[in-house]
Amino acid sequence: MTALRIARHDGEPEIEADGGRAPAAPLAAAPSGGVNARPARRGQLTIRGLRKSFGGTVVYDGFDLDLPLGSFVSVFGPNGCGKSTLINMISGLMPRDGGEVLYDGQSIRDTRISYVFQNYREALFPWLRAIDNIHYPLKIKGMPKKARTARVEQLIADFGIKIDLNAYPYQLSGGQQQAVSILRALAPEPEVLFLDEPFSALDYEMTLLMREKLQAIFQKTGTTMMLVSHDLEEAVQMADHVLLLTRRPTRVAALVDNPLPRPRDAATLIGADFVALRSQCLEIFQREARVETL
Numbered sequence: 180m181t182a183l184r185i186a187r188h189d190g191e192p193e194i195e196a197d198g199g200r201a202p203a204a205p206l207a208a209a210p211s212g213g214v215n216a217r218p219a220r221r222g223q224l225t226i227r228g229l230r231k232s233f234g235g236t237v238v239y240d241g242f243d244l245d246l247p248l249g250s251f252v253s254v255f256g257p258n259g260c261g262k263s264t265l266i267n268m269i270s271g272l273m274p275r276d277g278g279e280v281l282y283d284g285q286s287i288r289d290t291r292i293s294y295v296f297q298n299y300r301e302a303l304f305p306w307l308r309a310i311d312n313i314h315y316p317l318k319i320k321g322m323p324k325k326a327r328t329a330r331v332e333q334l335i336a337d338f339g340i341k342i343d344l345n346a347y348p349y350q351l352s353g354g355q356q357q358a359v360s361i362l363r364a365l366a367p368e369p370e371v372l373f374l375d376e377p378f379s380a381l382d383y384e385m386t387l388l389m390r391e392k393l394q395a396i397f398q399k400t401g402t403t404m405m406l407v408s409h410d411l412e413e414a415v416q417m418a419d420h421v422l423l424l425t426r427r428p429t430r431v432a433a434l435v436d437n438p439l440p441r442p443r444d445a446a447t448l449i450g451a452d453f454v455a456l457r458s459q460c461l462e463i464f465q466r467e468a469r470v471e472t473l
């Protein structure tokens with residue numbers, strides 16, 4: 180198995196899945212530790228005229244969207260509406276048929292991104308110990324070992340999940356493997372972190388824990404996060420903005436703000452404000468998104 184790299188078809192550079200984008204030059208002035216050593220990018224993510232079809236299936240046709248960078252956005256919608264396709268296109272993993280994606284006026288090429296996949300079993304390098312998986316994206320960027328070690332130790336401390344980091348992936352539970360995968364994605368301090376159903380294969384207890392840990396990192400770093408979720412509770416719990424999509428050809432059904440204070444833990448989920456917000460999203464989903472015939 181080779182490193183997980185996805186070739187781009189639009190003339191832009193390749194992306195290292197789970198590991199951020201390799202910079203043009205080694206990270207000579209790389210941070211020595213801490214997850215908020217670099218300022219998070221602010222401004223707007225601007226999507227204009229996005230188009231994508233697969234064969235005769237039109238998924239996006241003139242899709243426009245503005246999202247504030249530095250916020251947590253959950254993407255929710257009916258099966259097959261194009262949630263993964265959307266984040267794959269705006270992360271640069273998948274070529275667009277047309278349209279423009281700008282991060283604070285800059286192209287994806289000039290934006291550090293990382294990606295966490297649903298299938299952590301395939302995303303982690305099985306021949307590397309957990310700790311070496313996390314080091315990997317920094318190592319290939321040329322960060323000196325001392326700086327790498329400091330950075331990774333700080334990240335692990337901030338994430339706060341106890342894992343035997345000398346273990347190989349197969350020796351870890353699913354939740355631990357996905358935690359390693361998230362830590363690896365965070366190691367290069369992405370400006371934007373994309374997560375495609377990262378917790379869907381985990382049990383509920385582990386899912387709740389991971390939601391809390393990811394939120395803690397988000398609160399500390401202000402990294403823009405875009406999460407695809409099939410779970411409306413999760414989408415609402417995690418988000419500053421819940422992006423509700425329609426059936427294909429896909430439009431924005433609504434962008435619902437979640438102003439509830441963080442951290443939002445399991446207790447939040449039974450609070451009246453949360454339940455009301457979730458119901459609001461569900462109503463929009465049922466009105467705009469459900470299939471008309473079953």
Ligand SMILES: Nc1ncnc2c1ncn2[C@@H]1O[C@H](COP(=O)(O)OP(=O)(O)OP(=O)(O)O)[C@@H](O)[C@H]1O
Pocket residue numbers: 233236238256257258259260261262263264265
């Ligand atoms: N590589 C591909 N080749 C052909 N069709 C594709 C490809 N990727 C996605 N599609 C189609 O595009 C549509 C959107 O797929 P996508 O996976 O983005 O939807 P989704 O909302 O994430 O789906 P799900 O809810 O099942 O996770 C679907 O009809 C899917 O079959």
